[in-house]
Amino acid sequence: MxxxxxxxxxxxxxxxxxxxxxxxxxxxxxxxxxxxxxxxxxxxxxxxxxxxxxxxxxxxxxxxxxxxxxxxxxxxxxxxxxxxxxxxxxxxxxxxxxVDEMAAAEPGQPRPAQLPIGPHDFVGRMAEFDGARAAMVGIADSRVPVIVRGPVGIGKTTFALRFAHQLTAEFPDGQLFADMATRRADDTAPLEVITGFLHALGVPPDQVPDDDMHRIGLYRSMLAERRVIVLLDNVKDEPQVRPLLARSLNSQIVVTSRSRLLGLDGVRRITLGPLSRVESIDLLRLLIGSDRVRAEHAAGLRIAEFCGHLPLALTIAGRKIAAQPGRRLSEIAGRLADGVNVSNWLRIGDISLADVVLPAYLALPPLAKHVLHMLAGGADEVTPTTLARALHISIESAEYAMDSLIDGGLLHRVSTPDRYLMSPLIGQLVTQEADRFAIRRDQDQLHTDQLRAAIGFTEGGFTH
Incomplete structure (x- = not known):
């Protein structure tokens, strides 16, 4: 009580x-x-x-x-x-x-509003929102940085934007945003972001410290004094974000990343998974129209299953179908079942599932790339033990390959310890785009057949 x-x-x-x-x-x-x-x-x-x-x-x-x-x-x-x-x-x-009716910053202080437009078509994630809110509170009521992570296409940015917009009334002194994917992969990237944030918060350029540590200290001091929400999107690794983190009574930092960023201390992590079947159908209703989905509910489910219940894939599919009001969902579902080029079909405008997966693949170490190709070839699950036995490497090396795939957003760990799965949709995309993904079986020193045999894969299915 x-x-x-x-x-x-x-x-x-x-x-x-x-x-x-x-x-x-x-x-x-x-x-x-x-x-x-x-x-x-x-x-x-x-x-x-x-x-x-x-x-x-x-x-x-x-x-x-x-x-x-x-x-x-x-x-x-x-x-x-x-x-x-x-x-x-x-x-x-x-x-x-x-904005003018909210609790205000001190008179004359800038109140940046850098958050991009939040998502209009959004469903579910209530448990994750509750978890993110609970994760914000740390020791002595200080606010703890929250990391939103998960595989590619899972809707991390969409979730984080929705969450950040919900919090704006609690942080009336401003909203800061940086897409870290657009930054150079070197030590200067976070310092450049900090400089931009300081300017947005009203620090004149000639008062921004030249010394790196003093600049970081000023940024953290301002977060401690003001009520600001900071969203750092698409963070690649720990060095890219560590200088930007702060623990504050007044401000809140939210980070999105495919990686778990396990090297960071003093943070809380929220992991997003695929939508449930009900949530997937709800999203399709928003995108396509309730009447169409209600009239062909079974076909809607088949489309959602094809999309692997990934919000990005569902959003692309839903918008594409909405632009074809005369087509029956059963016709579209049948075409998907017969086989389509995933890269072409899950593409609208400048949004594409393949364009999200490709950079994640290219950043993998060679062993992890080969394991991904093996999984895409039909083996839907693997363990570090079977992988180590097949390649005559240590379990630690096998676990490193698995961890690389997880932090690349292309694999996820299942409830059974040490077993890993890949979305069939991602596997289909990798298989179809083998040339684009620069996968060359005949030049690979690792043997796919040997790896498949190690995990029990046969032409008829799996032996264990």
Whole structure:
């Protein structure tokens, strides 16, 4: 049972009265815990508790999230919030709060808003959102950097953007964003990002320290003083992000990466997996239209299965199908079952699954590339022990190859210890794009047949 809330004097003014009304609403809803409310409100328990504390008026997004979590009417509570704020009845239709109505930074301080547009078509991930919020809180309520990781095409950036946009009301002093995939792979990359962040936060160019450590120190000091959310997208490895990390009471850092970044200390990790069948169908409904998917539910499931329940593949497929309103889903599913060129079919505009997989493949060490090719050839699972036996190498070397594939986002560990799987869709793409992926069987010193035999692969399937 949670701690009893401190009493508030509802006669002390509009802020106290508003907080008292929030508490009454929560009591009428059966007094759910703030942790339970957080799952529906998508704000942390501490933020919701503070909203009803009576110390200050919460921001409108927080107030509306509190009301929705307790079954309140959003329009009614926006009206109450504006009255408590002193705005009275609005002269125009009620709209969500704007940036100027949020708790503000000090007058004159820039408030950067660098986050890209968040995803419109998004489903599920509620457990992951809850996990990410819980992971933010560290020792003595300090905020801990959160790493969002998972294989290629799993929707890490989409998830992180959605998450970051949900947090903007809690971090009114600004939003900083950097796509680390566009940075040079050397030690200067994080320092260049820090310089850009300092400029965005209002530090004049002539006041940015030349000394690297002083520059990093100033950046971390500003995160400690202000309420800023920082999103570092597509991080390759630990050196690329380590100088940019900070533990702060006021600011929050979110990182996305295919790699687990196991070399980093003082962080929390959230791993994304494929969508469930229900979530995949929900996403197709958003993209294609509920009526089409409802009318051919079985065909929709077959399309989702072809996409491996990967959000990127589902999004590409859904948008492509939506652009063909006259085609039946069963016709499309049948064509996919008969065989298509994955690279061509899962491509729209400048978005392609192959263009995501190829850089991940090229960054692999030679042994990991060969194992990926072996898995794409039909073996859907492998263990370090069988791999070590086949190649006459140590188990440690085999594990290194497996770890390279995991951190490259092309393999994932299953619940059974030391067993690894690859998405069939990725395997099909690698097989079809063998020339583009520079895989040459006849020049490979490792023998695919030997490796297949070691894991029990035969023409008819698997022996174990």
């Amino acid at each position: 949670g701690r009893r809330e401190k009493p508030i004097d509802t006669r002390s003014g509009p802020v106290g009265a508003f907080a008292g009304d929030l508490r009454k609403l929560r009591a009428a809803a059966g007094n759910p815990s703030y942790r339970q409310m957080a799952s529906a409100a998508l704000y942390s328990p501490s933020v919701l508790s503070d909203a009803a504390g009576g110390h200050r008026l919460p921001t409108l997004p927080v107030a509306l999230a509190f009301a929705r979590a307790c079954g309140g009417d959003p329009q009614e509570w926006e009206q109450r919030w504006r009255e408590a704020r002193g705005g009275g009845a609005p002269t125009e239709p009620l709209t969500p709060i704007g």
